[in-house]
Amino acid sequence: MDDDPLIDAIRRAVVAAPEDVTLRVHLGRLLLDAGRRVEATTEAAAAVAVAPDDAAARALMLEALQPDATAGPAAPGPDDAATDDAGPPPATGFDWHAAEQQVEHIVEPAFVDDDGPDPNPASAFSVERAGVRFADVGGMETVKQRLTAAFLAPLANPELRTLYGKSLRGGLLLYGPPGCGKTFIARAVAGELGARFMSVSITDVLDPYVGQSERNIEAVFRAARAAAPCVVFFDEVDALGQRRSQTRSSHVRGMVNQLLTELDGIDGGNEGVFVLAATNQPWDVDPALRRPGRLDRTVLVLPPDAPAREAVFRGHLRDRPVEGIDAAALAKRTEGFSGADIAYVCEVAAERALMDSVTTGSVRLIGMADLLGALGEVRPSTGAWLDAARNVVLFGEDDGTYADLRAWLKRSKR
Structure with a gap:
């Protein structure tokens, strides 16, 4: 029709x-x-x-x-x-x-049947391969030795681990000035363990809705246990686990309580889960987090020594066009610089060479003059932290937690 x-x-x-x-x-x-x-x-x-x-x-x-x-x-x-x-x-x-x-051949269905909750829900927290090992970390030999004793040696010697009853669970707190490689060394631990790596910050966990932050912390550990062996790294843990005595926020107190519960790992659920945390303000971390079985070991990560500074210079200049660079001489001139400070020196030197090339119309390589000029512009960023740390060591409560820091301040005459 x-x-x-x-x-x-x-x-x-x-x-x-x-x-x-x-x-x-x-x-x-x-x-x-x-x-x-x-x-x-x-x-x-x-x-x-x-x-x-x-x-x-x-x-x-x-x-x-x-x-x-x-x-x-x-x-x-x-x-x-x-x-x-x-x-x-x-x-x-x-x-x-x-x-x-x-x-159904025209539009998608408006209603679907609910088959109930997914027994294996996808986690919002993903794990990754570390990609680096201790060989990629310049210097920091004392830190490497402490980490080896805590994690690497027991894993590499299962017979001795069984003999001495050493568990593969535990936590360790890395503290020190900002920009000194705490995150990088945590990744290297995961690489040495052959474990997956999960980095968690306060922004990954904090949620404005009541109870959701606690559920986020639970989800972190659930994903880590499913991916064991796994290194969970809490960056700026003083924000996530700050002293409950210093806050009246029930939100913060709930997060700390949940973190304590997950670190305890009821029924041995954290076997193969290695918890590392980093902070610039260890004195602001809740004391309960540092009790035995939790983040009970502390490792001081200091500004890099001369060999480490030389390695950092070489690493940041490796993929740039350079000539006549004396990394050892640069290392001697950068006492007290953090790894981040050295990275910024290399960035400023590259900018100087780039702008000179633009001005002259002739491309040239980065030389020592550029790096020395950059050193004249950049100041080490660790001074403020060291001043605050010295006040805590001299006038704060001394329970032996900061013995390494006290010894280093004494040796460096700060």
């Missing part, structure tokens, strides 16, 4: 403006009035797909899918043959399931 001229004209208009819901609904109404229910359903479904909340489109869909009780049976057309076999509609209510089956 040929289309009605009006229907044909409006159909062409719909083809020209497929997003016009009002026009498409009008076409559906004309088709429905003409007894062409399947075509009307198609137009209604297309309108709902464009504007799911449009009342006229939804009303047209309902009317098109529900046969007219006053009308007699229509002669089956080629489009109606498949739907006639579906049987009579339900006596009461509207059968959404049957309706979705009729239009």
